Amino acid sequence: xxxxxxxxWLWGSLFALALATGAAIWGMLPxxxxxxxxxxxxxxxxxxxxxxxxxxxxxxxxxxAMGVRWDRIGHGPFVxxxxxxxxxxxxxxxxxxxxxxxxxxxRGTSVIIFPALWVLGSWVLILDPTASFYPATYYNxxxxxxxxxxxxxxxxxxxxxxxxxxxxxxxxxxxxxxxKMPSSAVLDHIAWRFMMLALxxxxxxxxxxxxxxxxxxxxxxxxxxxxxxxxxxxxYLGAIIHLRMTYxxxxxxxxxxxxxxxxxxxxxxxxxxxxxxxxxxxxV
Amino acid sequence: MPILSAMASLKxxxxxxxxxxxxxxxxxxxxxxxTVWVLIVPMLLLALNLMCAIATSRKINGQPGLLVxxxxxxxxxxxxxxxxxxxxxxxxxxxVGQSFDGSHLVDLQxxxxxxxxxxxxxxLQGPYSVSYEPGVQRGATASRIGLLDKxxxxxxxxxxxxxxxxxxxxxxLYTSFNKGYAVILEWxxxxxxxxxxxxxxxxxxxxxxRQKNEWTPPGSDTTVKFWxxxxxxxxxxxxxxxxxxxxxxxxxxxxxxxxVELQEGESLQFDDGLLKYKExxxxxxYTIFYDPTLRWLFFISTFGVLGLGWHLWSRADRLLGxxxxxxxxxxxx
Ligand code: HEM
Numbered sequence: 001x002x003x004x005x006x007x008x009w010l011w012g013s014l015f016a017l018a019l020a021t022g023a024a025i026w027g028m029l030p031x032x033x034x035x036x037x038x039x040x041x042x043x044x045x046x047x048x049x050x051x052x053x054x055x056x057x058x059x060x061x062x063x064x065a066m067g068v069r070w071d072r073i074g075h076g077p078f079v080x081x082x083x084x085x086x087x088x089x090x091x092x093x094x095x096x097x098x099x100x101x102x103x104x105x106x107r108g109t110s111v112i113i114f115p116a117l118w119v120l121g122s123w124v125l126i127l128d129p130t131a132s133f134y135p136a137t138y139y140n141x142x143x144x145x146x147x148x149x150x151x152x153x154x155x156x157x158x159x160x161x162x163x164x165x166x167x168x169x170x171x172x173x174x175x176x177x178x179x180k181m182p183s184s185a186v187l188d189h190i191a192w193r194f195m196m197l198a199l200x201x202x203x204x205x206x207x208x209x210x211x212x213x214x215x216x217x218x219x220x221x222x223x224x225x226x227x228x229x230x231x232x233x234x235x236y237l238g239a240i241i242h243l244r245m246t247y248x249x250x251x252x253x254x255x256x257x258x259x260x261x262x263x264x265x266x267x268x269x270x271x272x273x274x275x276x277x278x279x280x281x282x283x284v
Numbered sequence: 285m286p287i288l289s290a291m292a293s294l295k296x297x298x299x300x301x302x303x304x305x306x307x308x309x310x311x312x313x314x315x316x317x318x319t320v321w322v323l324i325v326p327m328l329l330l331a332l333n334l335m336c337a338i339a340t341s342r343k344i345n346g347q348p349g350l351l352v353x354x355x356x357x358x359x360x361x362x363x364x365x366x367x368x369x370x371x372x373x374x375x376x377x378x379x380v381g382q383s384f385d386g387s388h389l390v391d392l393q394x395x396x397x398x399x400x401x402x403x404x405x406x407x408l409q410g411p412y413s414v415s416y417e418p419g420v421q422r423g424a425t426a427s428r429i430g431l432l433d434k435x436x437x438x439x440x441x442x443x444x445x446x447x448x449x450x451x452x453x454x455x456x457l458y459t460s461f462n463k464g465y466a467v468i469l470e471w472x473x474x475x476x477x478x479x480x481x482x483x484x485x486x487x488x489x490x491x492x493x494r495q496k497n498e499w500t501p502p503g504s505d506t507t508v509k510f511w512x513x514x515x516x517x518x519x520x521x522x523x524x525x526x527x528x529x530x531x532x533x534x535x536x537x538x539x540x541x542x543x544v545e546l547q548e549g550e551s552l553q554f555d556d557g558l559l560k561y562k563e564x565x566x567x568x569x570y571t572i573f574y575d576p577t578l579r580w581l582f583f584i585s586t587f588g589v590l591g592l593g594w595h596l597w598s599r600a601d602r603l604l605g606x607x608x609x610x611x612x613x614x615x616x617x
Contacts, residue, residue, distance in 0.1 A: 133417060136424045136446040196596045203589045211582065215447040218458035218571045219373075220578070228312040232305055239301040246294040 004129040005072050009065035010086065014121045016058035017093070021114035023050045028111055028177050048107055055097050062090045073131035078143065080132035081270065085124045087147075088154065088269075089117055095155025096162075106190075108181045109162030112169075116161060116262075123270075137216035142208050149205035154269075156198035157262040163191040164255035171252060188251045191258050192244065198261060199237045206234060229268040236264055292336035300330035320368075327361050334358055349595030356588025363584060367577035369395040372455075374572045378409040379466050379482045380528070380565045383432065389572065400574050405452045406432040410441065412568055413527035414463065420489060420520050425459045427568055454576040462569030463526075464488035464495075465512060467535055471501040473557040484567045485512050488526065492518065504556050511536040512564075513545075533564045 027047030066077055066086055077083035096113055099106060167184045169175065181187070209230075210220040221227060240257040243249070290296075307322035334354055338345050345351055374389040386402035410428030417423055425445035433439040444450045450457040464487045471479040479502050485495045495512040513534045518524055535546045537559075544552050551560035 133419070133421045136422070140447045193596070193600070196592070200589055200593050200596065203585070203592070207582065207585050207589070212447075214578065215449070218449065218456065218460075218573045220581070223308065223311050223313060225312070228308055231308055235301055235305050235308075239298060239305075242294055242297050242301070246298065 004069070006065040006069040007129060009061050009068055010124065013058045013061035013065055013089075014125070016054045016061055017089075017114065017117060017121060020051045020054040020058060020110075021118065023047050023054065024107075024110040024114055027051065028108060030176065048104070051107075051110060052097070052100060055093060055100065059090065059093050059097065062086065062093070066090060069129070075132075075134040075138070078138055078147065079134060080127075080130075082124060082127040082129050083132065084269070085120050085127070088151070089120050089124070091151035092117060092120075092155055092158050095152070096159065099159060105180075105182055106163070106187075108166055108178050109159070111177075112165035113158060113162045116158060137212075140212055140215050142212035142215065145208035146205055146212050149201050149208055150269075153198050153201035153205055154262070154265055156194045156201065157265050160191045160194045160198065160258040161262045163187045163194070164258040167191075167251050167255040184251050188254055192241070192254070195237060195241060195258060195261060199234070199241065202230075202234050202237060206230060225272040226268065229264075229272045233261070233264045233268050237261055288336050289340050291333060292340045293333075294337075296333045297330065297337075300326050300333055304330065324365075331358055331361050347595060347598075349591045349593070349598060352591025353588045353595065356584050356591065359584045360581065360588070363577045363580050366397075367575045367581070369397040370399065370574075370576055371395045372398050372400060372572065372574035375460070375462070375569060376457075376572060377462070377484055377567045377569050379468075379484065379567045380409050380411055382482075383408045394574075398574070400454060400576075402455070405455055405457070406434060407450065408432060408438070409568060411528055412445070412459075412463070412566065413525050413529075416489075416524045416526065418521050418523065422461065427459050449573075450570075454574050454578075456573045457570040458573065460569045460571050461490070462487045464491070464567060465514065465531070465533065466565050466567045467510065467512065467533075468562040468565055469499070470551075470560040470562050471504075471557055472560070473501070473503055474555075480562070482565070482567075483510060485510075487569070488514075488516075489518055501554075501557060501559060504554070506539055506554055506556070508559065509538040511538070528564075528566055531564065531566075535561045535564075 024047070027044055027050075066083075069083065069086075070076055077087035096110075096117075100110060164187075166178050166181060167187055170178055170184055182190075209227075213222075213227075214220040240260070243257070244254060303326035304323070307326050310318045310322050311320075334357065338351070338354065343350075344354060372392070372394040374392040374394075376384070376389050378384060378388075384405050384407050386405065389402075408430035410430055412425065412427035414425045415423035426443050427445045429442050429444055429450055431439045431442060442450075444457075445459045464485050466482045466484045468480065468482050471481070473479075481499075483497050483499050485491075485497055488495070495514060496510060498507055498509045500507045513536055514531065515533065516524075516526070516531045518526075532548075537544050537546060537552060539554070546552060546561040548561060548563050551558050
């Protein structure tokens with residue numbers, strides 16, 4: 001791996017994320033007094049503010065890493081998997097930090113969200129940071145709208161995973177860790193609100209993407225691998241929202257459906273380009 | 285009415301969505317030869333289902349934002365269908381210095397309702413350049429276009445390329461990866477007269493090593509084989525610009541056993557006439573796209589999403605806050 005200028009900042013950011021992850025999990029662990037009785041986790045607040053600050057630090061360092069790379073290669077993080085993943089970790093962290101900050105009762109979701117971010121983080125570490133080629137059609141301004149909407153969509157989907165994860169973990173022995181959080185019915189309710197938000201931004205992403213595609217390739221839709229997969233993802237979201245309205249389903253089933261949205265989106269963005277790297281770049 | 289309410293069932297919606305997802309998986313990859321009915325049938329089913337639901341369900345017609353969203357889905361299906369019926373897709377190769385001629389379209393596909401008038405497209409192809417980065421990565425294309433006024437001729441010059449199409453009404457022309465060199469030839473038959481024409485060589489740099497074509501002069505029974513030996517400064521490993529400014533070419537002609545190399549301006553005498561290699565030039569390939577519904581698609585879909593946003597907003601109990609338990613006592617939804 002070449003030693004690129006942005007790497008120290010990237011490592012710093014992931015280190016800060018590691019601190020946040022450690023503190024989030026440590027803070028959730030049950031505390032026992034000397035006589036073996038479960039005590040209130042009195043230090044929770046301290047842990048939580050540590051998590052908040054280290055997540056913020058991680059975001060700041062990732063911003064610098066992206067800025068340094070931008071300056072080095074002359075274009076934004078829109079092309080290679082290395083830069084796309086960096087940019088996703090960055091925006092997912094920003095989406096999540098707002099929730100973490102504003103909704104203290106939902107902070108338990110961090111024990112699901114942070115490890116999920118780590119999947120992306122450890123992937124970035126094994127990728128090659130060499131400069132990517134910036135296709136002529138990427139100068140189009142619709143790219144910004146497309147990317148921005150996509151980020152909000154994925155942020156909402158990831159938060160859904162956090163909530164669904166708690167619902168599922170409550171079926172296991174880890175249940176008592178989340179006793180302070182709202183009931184599973186409430187988490188489920190919030191998760192599905194976020195699915196609606198995800199659908200809105202997914203739709204906006206598709207619209208902006210289609211406008212861009214019309215400019216870039218002279219057609220707004222052509223069923224290439226990314227288009228097909230993201231349309232199926234959109235349809236899946238619509239279908240599970242209807243499924244939940246049509247049938248009474250146990251919360252756990254709903255939770256898996258919600259997790260499916262993120263998994264689907266993840267496979268779409270980071271999987272489909274593997275099948276055909278040229279599909280969304282217009283090479284030759 | 286029992287049929288209406290049966291058709292309005294959300295179970296039908298789920299079936300329709302399932303069929304639509306199967307249809308789009310079959311369609312995956314574009315021109316796969318799979319009939320478009322795999323998309324049309326599920327869409328028709330969903331449209332019918334939705335119309336019945338709107339007619340019968342208070343849940344959907346009593347919530348304005350939701351209604352707007354679903355109506356826009358319905359409208360989208362209709363407008364997409366109209367767009368496909370009226371569309372035109374085609375390719376054209378235009379030699380520098382020549383004007384657009386609608387009778388030269390290739391790969392033409394058009395819907396039965398296509399009523400566009402190709403004569404709206406009037407322009408003169410000017411010189412162009414395409415930048416390449418090391419590794420033959422195509423960068424910006426700048427194609428100079430002379431816009432023509434129907435009466436007074438040349439009007440003004442504009443530059444198009446990549447994501448900046450050349451627009452005439454609902455026709456949009458996009459520069460494509462398909463472009464290359466052409467030779468301008470003049471044929472002077474023995475019996476008098478003169479014919480000028482161009483022969484386009486295969487796409488460059490894609491077919492760098494196969495710059496060949498053949499041509500039979502009008503009225504002659506000799507087929508001439510051409511090979512263009514180019515000097516373009518093209519280097520796969522370096523920055524490079526495809527343009528006339530740094531291109532020259534020797535035209536190698538083969539007729540039966542005869543092989544002759546001609547520089548620009550030189551000619552070759554045949555039994556029945558004289559063939560002159562007047563000059564080297566280039567051609568640009570355009571993708572032509574016509575769909576009068578584009579802006580409608582955009583407005584309808586955006587409007588629909590706004591409706592869904594409104595729906596979410598109007599039902600948004602405090603999404604983020606601390607009193608979820610008390611906020612949602614009434615139930616899950
Ligand atoms: C094809 C894509 C479709 C998508 C993406 C979609 C999306 C949605 C969404 C997001 C909601 C709001 C859910 C909520 O309030 O919790 C909804 C509600 C509804 N949809 Fe669809 N829909 C689609 C098609 C249809 C069709 C074809 C029908 C026809 C039956 C339909 C009927 C309904 C009804 C009746 C509701 C109201 C349910 C309620 O508020 O309890 N939808 N739809």
